[in-house]
Amino acid sequence: MIEHLLSTADLSRDDAVLILDTAGEMENLTDRSVKKLPALRGRTVVNLFFEDSTRTRISFEAAAKRLSADVINFSAKGSSVSKGESLKDTALTLQAMGADAVVIRHGASGAPMRLASAGWIDGAVVNAGDGTHEHPTQALLDAYTIRRHLCGGSGDLAGLRVTIVGDVLHSRVARSNAWLLHTLGAQVTLVAPPTLVPVGVDSWPVTVSYDLDTVLPETDAVMMLRVQAERMNADFFPSTREYSRRYGLDAQRAALLPQRSIIMHPGPMVRGMEISDDIADSDRAVILEQVSNGVSVRMAVLYLLVGGSREGAGETS
Amino acid sequence: MPEPAVGPVVLDAADLNRALTRISHEIIESARGADDLIILGIPTRGAVLAHRLAERISAAEGLAVPSGSIDITMYRDDLNMRPARALGHTVIPSRGVDGKTVVLVDDVLFSGRTVRAALDAINDIGRPRAVRLAVIVDRGHRELPIRADHVGKNLPTHRGESVRVRLSEIDGQDEIVLLRDAEKQS
Structure with missing residues (x-):
């Protein structure tokens, strides 16, 4: 160790x-x-x-x-x-x-x-x-939660597709998850507005997409990130409404996910921004279990x- | 580390089979039946043996005797003396141990420190009516006032020797062998 x-x-x-x-x-x-x-x-x-x-x-x-x-x-x-x-x-x-x-x-x-x-x-x-x-411990608990739900609670995460959505630029959770999930054999996709994708992301073991709707149907676990307004020293997107329309997870968008996939959020959530109320409280959300x-x-x-x-x-x- | 010389086979598959059958009947006899019995093994091989004993007792008495395993890693008295070890698996039958007779099972009884740790672990799970100890090999050299209630074979050994227990579920065959002049085992 x-x-x-x-x-x-x-x-x-x-x-x-x-x-x-x-x-x-x-x-x-x-x-x-x-x-x-x-x-x-x-x-x-x-x-x-x-x-x-x-x-x-x-x-x-x-x-x-x-x-x-x-x-x-x-x-x-x-x-x-x-x-x-x-x-x-x-x-x-x-x-x-x-x-x-x-x-x-x-x-x-x-x-x-x-x-x-x-x-x-x-x-x-x-x-x-x-x-x-x-x-790192947030990434480990995320991996643990994914493993429990989708891998029978043992081994690694080989072959699973995990999508991390939102404010990747300011997110230490995304960075830790990208490395850990990759090490455990999962395929990680980052989805974010171009302004919130960090410089140097091409050296991360991930693929990057700007279109959530095309990625969701091929996702086993989706991780919604909080938009970290307190760390934003510039305007990264035009408006809250525009952000949540393109990158927020609501019921309509969640319907694109495969049947057994799970919805995660590291907390604290901004309801109505990156995740809608009904999705945050739905059966597929494992947010409290993550805690x-x-x-x-x-x-x-x-x-x-x-x-x-x-x-x-x-x-x- | 040089390979320790392999000494005589202490128990072969048939001997082990007979010992387990005898111990299972001893357990039934001393508990006056199999009601309220729980067989808990210490991982890894003790847990396998506990499962085998529970099957025999269940078959002999015609009722299902629960078995499980109890990991003692975090209760060891030398925990702080070596790098942290991976934990074994703990499975406690759903109805718990309160008021039951727990038969603790391990493969080899040596210093008694493992059993001491197991007693502490049981204490954190509940309050059994009684705890009994069954081992396949008692090799002596106790360092604590602990003795087994049911013993497969008493085997006088030197401290430098060690006893290797192999079980078909884990190692592919049943065999208990004395290893001579082993390096100090870790």
Whole structure:
């Protein structure tokens, strides 16, 4: 296994399948009377959040607690970061407190990589979203959800067709998914307005389309992305109405999907923009299941990164 | 690592068959029937053996005895001493273990640490009326106050030796062999 989880591009197929298999075992916990496992007893997991997040932070917190870890939540607001403390000094503080794992969300792409490679801390670093770069655990829970629905819950995603729609430019979810789903053998298609397709997408293992209606009939899982208005410093499309008419998923468009395909969204949703109300609440939408799978997947990641001895971690065994 | 020398066959397929038949009857006898029995094996080979035992007990008593498996990886006392391991599969029969007699099954009983971990794992699942232990080979060298209720074969061994259990479901054939002068097994 890898030593830190910074990018899904670092995961081999076997690592990825191991994480998904482990998550499958973690999921069994939900129907037990004592919803706790002793794997991380005496370990400290720090949630270091420089950006707002509810679902990801809560999900990591639940995951760490179900594994019996001690959890310290650290958000930039109300901490010394607002007084001007640097990432390095924050990291050294966490090291002095004996953090075994640091789950970091940061507005700057590459901050988790810096934290993992600068030698400030000994613990494992888990990227919980950095800028517009990556969000590996979201991609893992998406892959887990797809595997459960379409692959009988085991193996990889060979041959499946996954379509990711919307604001790819600002989406760390799309980037992480593109690499992970490719590693797991799926064919990934990105659909977005030309203005929201990132530069350099030709080096990604994906195909790009601008026409949702032609792609949907050949899609096993469609992933709708939120339009990230807060990151948009220019006009990327003429109007909300025009965007949702061309790239939003409504009932009429969803009817183009094959019978067994599923509809996903990493949340938070902007209803009426990228996804209509009736589709978000329909039987084919697995959006809430993605949230609950998130806890199992994050348990698996934390267990595999810090459940054993840190010596010898990173070796293939 | 040099291949350890393969020693004598301790139990062949027919011996294992007889041992399992005897153990299944011992279990029925000591539980006074098969009501409220649950057979739980420790992955991977213990789980296979649990399934075989449950089939025999079901056939002998004419009722379905549930079997399952209980992974103990996260309950091990050496969890923090080695890189994280892949988890085994846990399947607990749907009616749970509360008030039942759980027969824990493993292939080889050695230090007793695995069984200790399994007892902790069971504790998190529910409160059985009793827990019994069945093993195919007891090779001695206990490090904890644990003993088996049902034993296929008591096999005195040296610490450096190890016992290799092969089962047809996993390895293609039933055979239990003593490996001599094995390197320290991991």
